[in-house]
Amino acid sequence: MKKSYLLISSLLFASASMCAQDAVFANPTMEDGSFIVKYDLENHKFAESNDFEIDETFLFAIDVTGTDYETALKTPSRNPNVLGRSMAHDFYVNNDVCEFEHYSNSGNLDGRLFHIEGNIYGAVFNLFQLAHGRYKDTCFGLYQENGEDCYDALKPGAVVTFGANHFGFGWSQTNPGEEWWDAIASPITNLWFHTAPYTGTRTSEVFYFDDFTPGEAFAGCESTWADKGYAMPQYIKDLTAGVENIEASDANTPAEYYNLQGIRVQNPESGLYIVRQGKKVSKVILK
Numbered sequence: 001m002k003k004s005y006l007l008i009s010s011l012l013f014a015s016a017s018m019c020a021q022d023a024v025f026a027n028p029t030m031e032d033g034s035f036i037v038k039y040d041l042e043n044h045k046f047a048e049s050n051d052f053e054i055d056e057t058f059l060f061a062i063d064v065t066g067t068d069y070e071t072a073l074k075t076p077s078r079n080p081n082v083l084g085r086s087m088a089h090d091f092y093v094n095n096d097v098c099e100f101e102h103y104s105n106s107g108n109l110d111g112r113l114f115h116i117e118g119n120i121y122g123a124v125f126n127l128f129q130l131a132h133g134r135y136k137d138t139c140f141g142l143y144q145e146n147g148e149d150c151y152d153a154l155k156p157g158a159v160v161t162f163g164a165n166h167f168g169f170g171w172s173q174t175n176p177g178e179e180w181w182d183a184i185a186s187p188i189t190n191l192w193f194h195t196a197p198y199t200g201t202r203t204s205e206v207f208y209f210d211d212f213t214p215g216e217a218f219a220g221c222e223s224t225w226a227d228k229g230y231a232m233p234q235y236i237k238d239l240t241a242g243v244e245n246i247e248a249s250d251a252n253t254p255a256e257y258y259n260l261q262g263i264r265v266q267n268p269e270s271g272l273y274i275v276r277q278g279k280k281v282s283k284v285i286l287k
Contacts, residue, residue: 061122068185100141130229
């Protein structure tokens with residue numbers, strides 16, 4: 001990396017954030033003021049820290065206890081078309097802290113969150129995949145080296161710091177955005193978090209929403225969730241369930257090759273590819 005990730009940078013960013021607006025989410029925080037957003041679904045509590053790396057699958061969650069959303073999300077909408085309410089997110093890489101050498105602002109990573117339990121809302125994410133699948137991965141310091149895509153965020157020890165806006169929405173039978181934050185409660189903009197230092201040893205397999213959520217997510221709003229990079233939290237345990245049976249049936253399915261931009265390649269040559277065979281997805285290097 002061109003510049004190291006210093007604790008003082010994080011502290012300065014934390015101080016600026018906390019002075020601008022008091023903390024409102026009930027998520028636990030670290031000593032530097034950053035929020036813990038990893039949730040332990042099995043034990044119904046937040047993790048001790050954000051120990052996930054940028055390309056590792058984890059369950060992201062927010063706790064709306066004590067906010068205006070705690071009541072609003074349980075209150076029927078005045079709009080008779082709205083079937084229910086939940087939370088949404090808008091992540092962005094904070095380059096003031098990350099200072100990636102090849103950083104390019106490619107926009108925010110927005111999407112919906114699911115109700116998990118109590119006042120907890122979230123979804124299963126792979127943040128690198130979420131950005132990569134939407135062609136917004138230049139915020140991770142994308143550059144070319146020997147004709148290959150490389151990232152500052154995937155260098156040893158790299159930490160990615162995210163800012164986030166959160167807001168409510170309501171969905172109807174025909175419109176996944178029938179109602180938005182201004183009819184529910186004011187957006188919460190002060191949540192920020194960072195990943196664990198990158199080692200590249202905990203990379204998760206690529207997954208797609210439809211792989212793990214058969215049937216409808218919200219009645220009439222199936223297309224809302226058919227996106228790369230996240231899935232319903234109830235299905236996080238299914239990521240490894242029945243692997244032996246899946247592999248047996250997938251072995252007879254033709255393999256499909258995709259480049260790192262998510263474009264299918266009919267005749268792959270040497271390089272790194274994402275291979276999908278049935279429901280099994282993995283990364284392979286062809287020589």
